[in-house]
Amino acid sequence: MDDGYGITAPGPHRSHPRRDPVRYVVVIESAGATVVRLFDANRELVSEVDSTEEIAWMTHDLQPERAAQGPEWDRALSGHSARERATADVYTLDA
Secondary structure, eight states: SSSSOOOOOOOOOOOOOOOOOOOOOEEEETTTTEEEEEEEETTEEEEEOOOOOHHHHTTTTOOOOOOTTTTGGGTTTTSSHHHHTTEEEEEEOOO
């Protein structure tokens, strides 16, 4: 008789590579709605969210910059117009 009582043992743990931490929080208007986009240090998109309490907590002591117009943001924000990028707030988080 089996001592498992019908419960199967979990499978082996699979390790996944960790993502780089979020370095930039960009609050930008997109098609009339405000979107928050999270980027790593290489300006690769990590996540896109609606405005939430967590974002407010992450940025509560930081001053935003209007820095989304530079060439370093061209690829990351290519789907946004020049006007949207000009009015975007960019928060830089501690490394």
